[in-house]
Amino acid sequence: MSLKVSEKVVVQRPHFPQLFENLVQQGYQIVGPTVQDKAIVYAELESPDELPEGWADEQNNAFYRLKKREDKTLFSYVVGPHSWKNLLFPSNLQMWRTDAGLTSFEESSEPPPKYAFLGVRACELHAMQIQDKVFLQGSYADSDYRKKRENLFIVAVNCTQPGGTCFCSSMQTGPQVESGFDIALTEVCEGALHYFVAEAGSESGLKVLQQLPHETSSPTEIEKAASLVKQAGEQMGRTLDTEGLKELLYRNTENSRWEEVANRCLTCANCTMVCPTCFCSRVEDVTDLDGAGAERWRKWDSCFTVEYSYIKGGAVRPSVHSRYRQWLTHKLGAWYDQFGTSGCVGCGRCITWCPVGIDLTEEARAIRQSELSR
Numbered sequence: 001m002s003l004k005v006s007e008k009v010v011v012q013r014p015h016f017p018q019l020f021e022n023l024v025q026q027g028y029q030i031v032g033p034t035v036q037d038k039a040i041v042y043a044e045l046e047s048p049d050e051l052p053e054g055w056a057d058e059q060n061n062a063f064y065r066l067k068k069r070e071d072k073t074l075f076s077y078v079v080g081p082h083s084w085k086n087l088l089f090p091s092n093l094q095m096w097r098t099d100a101g102l103t104s105f106e107e108s109s110e111p112p113p114k115y116a117f118l119g120v121r122a123c124e125l126h127a128m129q130i131q132d133k134v135f136l137q138g139s140y141a142d143s144d145y146r147k148k149r150e151n152l153f154i155v156a157v158n159c160t161q162p163g164g165t166c167f168c169s170s171m172q173t174g175p176q177v178e179s180g181f182d183i184a185l186t187e188v189c190e191g192a193l194h195y196f197v198a199e200a201g202s203e204s205g206l207k208v209l210q211q212l213p214h215e216t217s218s219p220t221e222i223e224k225a226a227s228l229v230k231q232a233g234e235q236m237g238r239t240l241d242t243e244g245l246k247e248l249l250y251r252n253t254e255n256s257r258w259e260e261v262a263n264r265c266l267t268c269a270n271c272t273m274v275c276p277t278c279f280c281s282r283v284e285d286v287t288d289l290d291g292a293g294a295e296r297w298r299k300w301d302s303c304f305t306v307e308y309s310y311i312k313g314g315a316v317r318p319s320v321h322s323r324y325r326q327w328l329t330h331k332l333g334a335w336y337d338q339f340g341t342s343g344c345v346g347c348g349r350c351i352t353w354c355p356v357g358i359d360l361t362e363e364a365r366a367i368r369q370s371e372l373s374r
Helices: 019-024 122-136 145-150 203-210 220-231 245-251 257-262 270-274 320-339 360-372
Strands: 009-013 029-036 040-046 056-062 061-068 092-097 115-120 153-156 181-188 193-200 281-287 293-300
Touching: 019 029, 019 203, 029 293, 040 056, 040 061, 061 270, 115 122, 122 145, 122 320, 153 203, 181 203, 181 257, 193 203, 193 220, 245 320, 245 360, 257 320, 320 360
Parallel strands: 029 115, 115 153, 153 181
Antiparallel strands: 009 193, 029 040, 056 061, 092 293, 181 193, 281 293
């Protein structure tokens, strides 16, 4: 059966493992969801048996729990504490090494892994596209990021069940994947029926999909898959009014709400660590104990740390309220000025993994309400 890009076909659940075999044969290291430490995280997978079959998650403010389902779906979870930036923009990266005399500089000569990401959601695809603007556009591109991105194969999955902190519909970033993928899947599991409606989004994806046992999709199967995604879009756990949001935040830099949220915020930086778009980093130089060499490392940082805004004379943002204001205003406002898009994709991770349950959508709503009540 000859296929075309964007043509929808059906892959039955028993044939799904063949996708693993096809990707491995093409030299890809598969990274996907699996259950570890009572959470669904992204890790290198050796077998489709490692996928979170029959698992789902419950999420709310500062709340995350796994729960068993009665069926055997593979992708009924939403998103966990990991994002794909952990691999594309790692938390620790050696930039170079030199000898004591600074006569030679050695960059890492090992080629990056040829990754195949399995289970990428629509919001996460948008997050990758946002980081593409940060790291690939402009005068100075990040060479490590570019190498990983060039060799990347993406198997996306449409969401059929949103989480309690999801608001991708508000951000126009989901739950339907639209672009940036090689293969997109929608999982349907009802009674004895368990199949995937699949489509290729690139020539590379078409090549892999053609090697999978598949069937022509019927109108009923396509409609069922579409209805599940539509239903997910109507059942978001959160909403965010984005109308004039940038201007709203710019007008309210002295709003009393910043102090109120600062009284709760621990400045732990959890929100920036789990965020799929945050990219703050610092550079550290370290030397060997014997002084024979030195290394330069790039490490994740956060605008929530005092040291991040430190310059001679002190920190630019010494207070908690100024640091939270910086994060929220940049994420939902100034990002548009820098990159032409919001820095938020509505994945809800910052709400779920904040230890005190601070809700970005609630803070934006409170500021809007305070302005209306003046």
